[in-house]
Amino acid sequence: MSTDTTKWFTSWFDTPFYHILYKDRDDTEAHAFMDTLTNYLNIPEGGSILDLACGKGRHARYLNKIGYEVTGLDLSANSIKFAKQFENHRLRFEVHDMSKPYHKTFDAVFNLFTSFGYFDKDEDNLNTIKAIKTNLNASGFAVIDFMNSEFVIDTLVPEETKTVDGIDFHLKRYVEEDFIVKHIRFNAMGDDFTFEERVRGFTLKDFETLFEKADVHLLDVFGDYKLNKFNPKTSERLVMVFK
Incomplete structure (x- = not known):
């Protein structure tokens, strides 16, 4: 999905x-x-x-x-x-x-x-x-x-996995044009899911x-x-x- x-x-x-x-x-x-x-x-x-x-x-x-x-x-x-x-x-x-x-x-x-x-x-x-x-x-x-935004970009953790309630959330963070993007991938109930959070890096x-x-x-x-x-x-x- x-x-x-x-x-x-x-x-x-x-x-x-x-x-x-x-x-x-x-x-x-x-x-x-x-x-x-x-x-x-x-x-x-x-x-x-x-x-x-x-x-x-x-x-x-x-x-x-x-x-x-x-x-x-x-x-x-x-x-x-x-x-x-x-x-x-x-x-x-x-x-x-x-x-x-x-x-x-x-x-x-x-x-x-x-x-x-x-x-x-x-x-x-x-x-x-x-x-x-x-x-x-x-x-x-x-x-x-x-x-x-300036602090967030300077301290961005490019990749990590967070396990919550038995779900492994694989997170990737990067800057794309003016947006700070978090790519979220995980498997739950036998299905693979992919989402993206995109927030403008307003200063x-x-x-x-x-x-x-x-x-x-x-x-x-x-x-x-x-x-x-x-x-x-x-x-x-x-x-x-x-x-």
Whole structure:
């Protein structure tokens, strides 16, 4: 089975194998980041947050737990179907394409864990920034938490095998044109599977160009989940606050 790589993110994210490969993601770190970020942004008590490209809703559920009204949007129908079991009157999940505006405005829009840069068309990346701007209320802030592409490329592990739940995931990583590519090959239930993750290696400069075109203002740039200063050579993350 091979995916159509122009829309790899719809098929790969919709498989159970995506969630198996990444099941060891650190919730403690994610929760601490949400605490730090919401305090830093001073989001009003009981305020509204849009979690854009929310996946199975791990950030959205925690944000709701600490007192916010949260809407989680994602293109993956399977992820949203899973997340919907956690819905309450202040937590909602919906299938939505993030390059198009949603029909509400929020105190904050979060796009977390490198959930940006999948589109092949430049205009879709720009449209996503424009959509985020549309979804902010007058006093709202937006946050994009992206990888630091320069650091990722410098420290790329070209090949490795990760065994999770008895499945050997053979991973190859390389840079192809402007994309950081992860090739994933494994056998499960007697079938061979091949997927590719392709994320644009956006730098801070690339984002600044997008922000200018979308007429949004970059307010702060951080290099990790503790909101330390960004260093292009050593920071693991590129966390941008704009409005």
